[in-house]
Amino acid sequence: MPSDAVFYQAAALCLTYPDDDFVARLPLLREAAPQLREFTDHATVTPPQELAAHYVQVFDFKNRHSLYLSWWQDGDTRRRGMSLVRFKEIYQAYGMEFTGEELPDFLPAVLEFTARTGNTDLLTEHRDCLEQLRCRLTDFGTPYASVLRVVCDTLPTVCQGPRW
Template sequence: MPSDAVLYQAAALCLTYPDDDFRARLPLLREAAPQLREFVDHAALTPPQALAAHYVQVFDFKNRHSLYLSWWHDGDTRRRGMSLVRFKDLYRAHGLEFTGEELPDFLPAVLEFTARTGNLDLLSEYRAALDQLRSRLADFGTPYATVLDAVCATLPPAPAEARR
């Protein structure tokens, strides 16, 4: 398991819809992952309805801030179906069956997979997409950008050709 496993698991939780369970976990997240304190403190101080509305505004209306990693490479094309199969195959190869309500390329699912297995392949493969998402979140002015900052800080940089 990578030394950053706790960070990946905490980041996965931070990037999910902020329901009551999320709010209950904030004190644990704050202590477990100091790299995420800025976001966790923001979430703790923001009224629940406002935080939920902000999440929906940031992630649910446009693909510009998509948490679905294959969208960044494949868009809404047929190719994306094969990418999703690859995600599921990788999970299966590590003894995990993906049964989530979300698609297997959902960033919180990928972060949880990485935390549980120590396999950085998906995060590394989609590093350029993570950088682009992080940049767009920062430009939008959302505290969610700090979650991506913390995750990206643990990864090697994307190759120059992938950043284009």
């Protein structure tokens, strides 16, 4: 099992809707992924209904905080369909069938894929998207920004060379 598997799985859980299962897992998440303590400490002291309402406010009202990685590159265009197919093909190449209710580019799904396979290529490929999301969440003042910050910190920086 990859060394960062527990961290990526914990990050995936932190970025999903905070239902009763999430609340029940919080003590385990705090212990298993100390890198995420800033967020898990906040979630631990926040009433569950308030936590759920905040999640909806942050992620469900506008694409400005979209957890769908292809949206950041393709927007709502036809090109996005091909990007979604590519995510599914990558999952299938690792013997995984994507069956979730969400689209295959949903960040928690990508984090779970990374946890199970140890392959950070999808995250690294979408590093710019993750950084944009992190910046917007930081500007919005949400504790979810700390989860994105730590995920980004685990990825190599993408050097694009000099701009002339």
